[in-house]
Amino acid sequence: GAGVSQSPRYKVAKRGQDVALRCDPISGHVSLFWYQQALGQGPEFLTYFQNEAQLDKSGLPSDRFFAERPEGSVSTLKIQRTQQEDSAVYLCASSLLSGNQPQHFGDGTRLSIL
C-alpha cells in the first residue's frame, strides 16, 4: 500500500492476556519504529529496526514487551501478561533510510486493557 498499515485498529484484552500488534511499513523502507502514545501526550519511542536487525530497544518499558521484524518488512509488537498501564495507542513509523529522514506513521492500534 501507499502508507504504513497497522492492524488491528482496536484491541481490547483482559489483564493478563497476551496481545500482538502488526505493522506493515511502506514498501522498501529500511527503518521501522514503534512508539507508544498515551492519551493527550506525544508519542514515545519504544524500539527501532534497521531491516531485520533490532538496533535499539531502549524504550521498551519492561521485558513483557517484545518486537520482531524477521524478514525486514512486517513487524510485530507483542505484549505479554498485559496490564492496565499498557493501555495506549501503539504507533508504527517507517523511513526510507536511517538517520535524518522523515518518519511516516500509521494510524496506530488503540489497545485497551480491562
Place this chain on the structure above:
Amino acid sequence: GESVGLHLPTLSVQEGDNSIINCAYSNSASDYFIWYKQESGKGPQFIIDIRSNMDKRQGQRVTVLLNKTVKHLSLQIAATQPGDSAVYFCAGMNYGGSQGNLIFGKGTKLSVKP
C-alpha cells in the same frame, strides 16, 4: 538528553488568520526537526522538516523557523483553514540510540473558528 516541549497547549484562531505554534528543545546536539499534524483517531502526519544548517524552510502555506541560539522552532500556517484543526507536534531527532528516534513534545491543539 533531549526534551521537546511546546509553549501553549491550545491555540484558537479565526479562519483566514495566520497561526504560529512554538516549540523549545533542550539538546543542542539535535540537528533535525519535524512538525507533525495529528487528527483525532489518526497517526501523526508529516508536515515539514528542517535541518540545523537552515534557519527557515517553507512549504505549502507552512513555514518552519529554527533559532539555534535560543533552541526554539516555530510552525507558521498561513491563511488557516478549518481543515487545519488538529494537534500539532514538534519532534527532534535523538541520537542517544543507535540511529536516532524522534522525541516529541506534548502537542498544541489548534482550533480554527469559521
